[in-house]
Amino acid sequence: MKDRNYTKYVLVAFFLLMTGLISLFALTTTTPIGVTVEPIYELGGDFTAVGTDGEFSLSELHGSAVVMYFGFLSCTEACPDSIAVYQAARKKLTPEEREQVKFVFISVDPERDTPEKLKQFESFFNGHLIVVTDTVDNIETLTKQYGVYFDLVDLEGSALQYTVDHSSRFYMVDTEGNLVTAMSHSTTPNELAAKIRQLLTPTE
Structure with missing residues (x-):
């Protein structure tokens, strides 16, 4: 009986360990399951795109x-859900902290998201959201640089013609321009605000 109980506990512990590893994998990678992933430390870096100005x-x-x-x-x-999470997180920061954080929305749909549309969208956020895009080729390069998955999907019979499947994550960049982590779209405002504060706290 003791041997059976011991085996059961070992199996439960193994299951919990595997569940934790899978969760960690999902939270620290930047592409969906089934798509080749790269470690976060190999991603990121400076880039140039087309902003509204x-x-x-x-x-x-x-x-x-x-x-x-x-x-x-x-x-x-x-x-829109992710932007709402960011806005809620921003409200949890102090005025001084808000001055030190920027939100950059990068459109992966430059064919439809024209500079005029980007400027109108940006105007809704009173200067605390930056909207950029670029040519199709440059967007493909940039998404690879950050490990972002996206794919154009035809919508037959729809006026939109197509939609875009894409990674829905917050890519967290520190004050020196380094990509630190990518957080799931299911991140809560409290969690996002806490991570922003970590980015603003100098390391010893």
């Missing part, structure tokens, strides 16, 4: 913590 480079934001999100303006669920 001309050329934009991530290096312009050195000294600030940066939350990046890859999406598209026609997105009806993941993108």
Whole structure:
């Protein structure tokens, strides 16, 4: 009987360990299951894209913590939900902390998300959200640089013609421009605010 109980406890412990490892994998990688993933430390870096006022480079934001999100303006669920999470997280920061954090929304749908549409979208956020995109080729390069998955999916019979399947994650960049981690779209405002504070806290 003792041997059976011991075996049962070992199996339960193994199951819990595997569940934890799978969860850790899901939270620290940046592409869906079934797609080749790269370790977070091999991703990120400076880039240049097209902002609403001309050329934009991530290096312009050195000294600030940066939350990046890859999406598209026609997105009806993941993108607006994620922006709402960021806005709620931002409200949890002090005024001084808010001054030190930037949100960069990168459209992976440059064919539809024209500079005019990006500028109108950006205007809704009173200057605390930066919206950029680029050519199709440059967007493909940038998404590979950050390990972002996206795919255009035809919508037969729809006026939209297509939608975009994409990674829905917050890409957290520290004050020196380094990609630190990617957080799931299921992240709570409290969790996101806590991570932003970590990015703003100098390491010893």
